[in-house]
Amino acid sequence: MESADPRQLFNVSWTIHRLSPLHHGKDCESLLDNQVALKTYATRLRDHLTGDVLAGIQASTGAADDDALSKTGALKNCLWHPISLQSSLGDETPRSWDTSFSGILVILEYENITYKAALLAETSATSNERKGSTSLPLLLTRFPTALRQTFLAFLSANFDTYVSPLRLPSSFLCAGLETYLDALRSQPGAAETVEDVVKELQLTLSFSPSIAPALRSLNVNLSRTALADFLRESRPAPKRTLKQKLRSPLIANLTSYLETHLAMNVDLDGSSNEASKKHVRLSKVTCAAFVLGGEGRVKLVVAADKDGGDDSAERARSDKHKLALEAGQELLRSVARRAVVGDQTTT
Template structure:
């Protein structure tokens, strides 16, 4: 199995994936192969070979002119040397050998190795309750075996329909190669792919979970937080009705103000995401005299005596990017987690960064599982 450390220190583009549908061949009288794609190595090897053929044929015939337009996919990459599909052992960055749900893999890692470059994609499984579908899958296997239709190869071989849900797709590909890869998934698994959009409250919720996971509470908690996060950079985007001449505003929060910013709300009854939103609103109100009316829960103030309601601006002002020394995440689904894969016993700072990175990744994964990531108006959707 592949280590989850492959997910670190890489700039990913996030997508949401509908269930992957496929067929498993079964010979009468033999033991039924696992129907989950994550548990069937033979199926993974088969699809790896298919993807390699798909890529080499596309590059040699139809894709060459388009690829030449992108410097990242120029002929200097060389030939495709290897295409591997491996299961990911876990999403735990601190214990890469641990598995989240017993012997269930956490997802797939697809690696494309060219002569002069290596590209990766990861398909992550739903945590916890999302994997309960495996039990339902097992209960349906007997029915599927009876419904299976004979294969052309032999009257004793039937094909059994199956599916695996891997809701979050992370890609590290140049655009033409990513489009070819998504086309392969759509045609081979009848799946629907969409860019994962992360709205302001979800971005703040992910930031809140990252901060909560860094270090335990204590007298040195803020100092440890500053060591890991360092400076924080935020991007606010404005809709034309609010600021026709201002599309975005970049805000940098210095290291010595990080603690005050993240703990801007002292109420214990609100969620981490709304706490960060209130901290951001209070910070801007104090230092820039800006009342933005971000999407706060009703009745929560932003630092002024008469805090604006959640409908003041109504979504015209959005938090679209959060970046610090430990991670980068954007509303368009860009994600990067920064940490050393190996952490020594005395390297508590890096252990905190690994804990925070895992919490952030799980927050993005849960966003994909929610099913709200599809944006019907985006032009990045691909469905074949």
């Protein structure tokens, strides 16, 4: 069975949803390891998209969606491939992490553009599934709105699954940022690695209308130099204890800085029970390495492989590339865990 290249999950801006288990027992007992089943559902989706359903949805959508869909051209191919991240780092992984995922990559090839979707879960989440159902709780889509709604309707009709938007709270964005930084900081030369991979960091703070009706958001920008400064342990500890014992001091130092210099007493990581601190939240994290949006947007960036020499500089760049890929996969794992129905943890 032809497997998808797991690197197709990177360098794409995804909209994320949560899926309840997929029920396929009426058609097949297994899904991920069943080439016949994947081809069957790919054919059904192709027929679904080339029929009258999408035309009916187009008639009820806005001009922007109509314009986007009108430029795609005819649907040339619909492919469903099994996907696994287990071997994406090759045999030269900096560490022996178990980064296995199970999932399906859906590719819609139109004449003028290619759209993608991915249904993902950690391998452990699908190991004990009952026959006839598969749990792939994280859905990533790169579709225009009308096409996305059609695809979601297809999943619901064919797998009796419930689809809901996956929102990422401020506490999760903090934990996700810390998770990524911790992965980069675990190797020698951590400061240089963080600067080269993350570069500048932008944190978007959002405010409740009741306290700031004219201020929807505020961007806090950290340059490379400032980011390195906020990652040092030398800053005074904040007055409160963070809910999670995170190794990276970034959020704690930033919280202390905002309170000391801007008189903003905020609770970014969700550790406080004080209602007065709930009016300011972290709604987006943007850097050169990834984007996490509280409204349900994810992008993981990995630089393209380059032909390198044997000198130490090239080897160092290669090591940073692999470490960034590893950190991105760990961040994706945390999003997949968040998507598990009923999971209320931040990671």
